[in-house]
Amino acid sequence: MIPIESESTTKNGIKIVYVAKENILPFLTEKKLEGFDTLLMISGVDYKDHLEVLYHLLSSTNSSRLIVKAKTSEEVESVTSLWKGADWHERETWDLVGIKFKNHPNLKRILLSEGWVGHPLRKDYPMDKKQFVNLADDGEDRVSYEKTEGY
Amino acid sequence: MNLFFFLMSILYGIVKFLHINFIPFKIAGSPVGLWIAYFIVAVVEVVLVFVLSLVAVIVIIYVFRKYMADAQNRIGPNRVGPWGTLQLIADVFKLLQKQDIIPTAADRTAYKVAPYLVFTPVILGFILIPFGSVSILNLMVVNFNYTILFLIAFMTIAPVGEIIGGLASHNKFSLFGALRSAAQDMGFEVPMLISLISVIILAGSYNANDIVTAQRFIPFIVPEILGFIVFFLAMIGRQSIPPFDLPESGSELVSGFSTEYSGMRYGIFYMGNFGFMALSAFVVSVVYLGGWEGPIFPGTIWLVVKGAVFIFIFLLTWISLGRVRIDHLLLMGWKYLLPLSVINLLISAGIALFFGGLF
């Protein structure tokens, strides 16, 4: 048994558990064996002083749900070894919130262009500082702050 | 103008008459005037058939648009000209002034030649079609002993234009379209030729006109129903219209072999496709439905009616069927159509052996 740091529920009664960020991978492995076989999504929240990573688990047999949270300072273990679907969710969380996932096979930006500066869902992301994208010679994106460089 | 046509038609009738009756054994001593008249008539006939084939293309495209719209609970083009009849004219005007883009990496010569390779054989093919028996109201531009072979040869060149166009474009989608076109042609050509051979066995001639006259009592569709099915499916396949539109396959290969073509070059491909449809409808009706043979009405009308029926069947398959996959298509060509055509060949050989005098 991996120790749980604290517990709460959402308004309609889905259990939320907090675990230490080192324990994420063992805890989720344990939960997967307990029957939470679907990973619905991974997301991240920026609480200004720290980041939180959320895992939404679902059991397809008795449809019970669990939300696992961990406080982190930017880096947690990747769970792509448990669920193949975690790949894209982790990439998105890295892209938008800026949480790094150790041992992820392909941790690149997914929604924004490669080379984008900053993580937009952080609360301190400067919304007034526009970035511009254009095509590089190899057909991939090139990002810059110059308005003349892109669209 | 009318007087001119009247005179020409009289001239035409005279020369036809003379041509059939005297020219074959009077070439050396024939008067010069007759040769000039013969030459003029040949030119007029060629021009007439050329115009006829273009009209056929225009009519088919118009009918296709309206018919497809009707099948899909729509109205179709109706704003340009009465009932939208001028829509294709507008399209041609538009295509004529479109910018002509040739990709820098393309093979320029092959790229330019390809559309004409599709379109020209189709027009030449129309000249070889026997549009009727020998009388004033009928057309038969060329009549020699190997017309059906030349006809099939022209129909074989047209898809080569697609392959060349696809390869020359230097585009991956075009490349795939060209490769598919090549595979598809090979899959359909062999069964088509074998079923044609059985027709030639029954008719005992390579002359398209003789094939028609051989069907004056029984059209070949009756003894050779298998061959007809193979030939007809192969004809749909050679045209690359749905369900066999793999070389162009819109939803898979963007626009297939014609992806890089713009303006009138694409327009020629487009018209070539519909011309090919008309040509293959005429060929099928010549080979299996007795061409211009028919009671009361002049032969040309019979041929056009028979061709129109096949064109409607082509359009119906276009509208209602989905696209087959390349492996299913090749499987169909080699595994089903080829054996069927061989069986048909044996059957017609037997018929020719035992009831040879019938045709």
Added chain:
Amino acid sequence: MEDKVIEVNFGPQHPSTHGVLRIKVKLDGEIIVEAQPVIGYLHRNAEKLAEMGGYPKGMIYIDRLDYVAALNMELGYVLAVEDLMGVQVPERAQWIRMMMVELNREASHLIWLGTHGLDMGMLTPFFYCFRERERILRILDEVTGSRLLYNYFAIGGIYSDVTPKAFEMIRTWTEDFVKKMEEIQSILGKSYIYVSRTKDVGKLTAEDVLSYGVTGPMQRASGIKRDVRKDAPYLFYDKVNFEIPTRTEGDVYARFLVRIEEMRQSASIVKQVLEKIPQGEFYNKKYSKPMLVRLKTTGESYVPTESPKGEFAIHLIGDGSSIPYRVRIRSPSFANLSSIPTMLKGYKIADLTAAVSSIDPVFGEVDR
């Protein structure tokens, strides 16, 4: 050429990518060696923008997520906000919501069917499906005043009551649609070419489905019988009778059959709702709009709903201010689409279009 593998880029503009999907495909002849989807060409910052305005304002961005089934998206948001704030919703409003959501599910599936036919090289089913869809849109237009993006569900109810004329339209529609279903199914289902092209194509096993977090009709086509409407009933889904269609093959044809059956079930739900709908208030008067903007709340909420593509939900986190602190959208198509590499490996180019369109991706929702 030593290396036989060609790399081809499908998209972001390609006739059969349903929008702006890009798939990098490595091809050996016609056979797909590797397929790698690239997304993000319609990333419209819905999460960030919803975190910048008040609770009711987030609706306009949620509406535009899955734009072919906007009411389903609205429902997910509205339920999450109501759950977070503890808003009571009148019974009539809930029944109307249920009816509208099922109507919109039909419209969404019809779009899928039409575009799926287009991807298989058939032109005509597209027009038939859009003709049927227009009938539903006319009903939705009559009720909500809009054709595609409705903004109809309000926090605490719905914006306007359903008129008797609209009820009459829905009633005649349900009667006609049951008869039309046969025709709709036969457009594709009776075509030998369609069936031979879709059987054993784009297979996903039950393990793959669970591993990728695939939900909705795709999951049910792979043999996992799960539907949020049955497992965790929201609204009044426990008071109506309907079946969860399930297949075990997990191929494109199974997804087709599941969706077709789902359309039948949705029509029957609409019919039952029409019988059971009570009279009464359609809006909770306590929560008028100006008040909602000022309403402050705290806590977390996650209400799963069954959208046409799968499990849709919004994880709302309130921090005590009148602006949501975090709006995290669980979009079904995003997870469904991530299964493309497994689904396409070893199949042919023609199967790519069939398999991708069988996912029914909508990019407003994938890229958010």
Added chain:
Amino acid sequence: MSDNILVTTLDEALKWGTGKSLWPFTFGLACCAIEMMSAMGSDYDWARFGSDVFRDSPRQSDLMIVSGTVTKKMAPRIRRLYDQMAFPKFVISMGACASAGGPYVRGYSVVDGVDQVVPVDVYVYGCPPRPEALIQALKMLQDRIVAGKVKH
């Protein structure tokens, strides 16, 4: 003099042909694409106006309907598709997002108006515009081309 009349008539005919035969590009971005498809569909049927040949390849199409939000990641691709089209080419900017950014104008990855990327001939308002509005835009574009008011 007669030469001029001939040239003018030919010019008129060419303008008429271009205007009456606008082949749209199968190109959808977001929500508006669904309404564009509705306009193609049986109920609205804009094939009536001569736009029934939807081309999948940019080379063969004359009309690009930018139907939906233009993101920064997509904008260079739209420009490339526009460059791939052959002259004369026209652009209809459909809906609020394509015209000015729409509700996403405050976002970090949305281009506020496709006119920063490609030249636009007709703007259509609405979010999304109804198919009638798109058909009106098509008619407007046709009239302007036939009258020679569009310069390319």
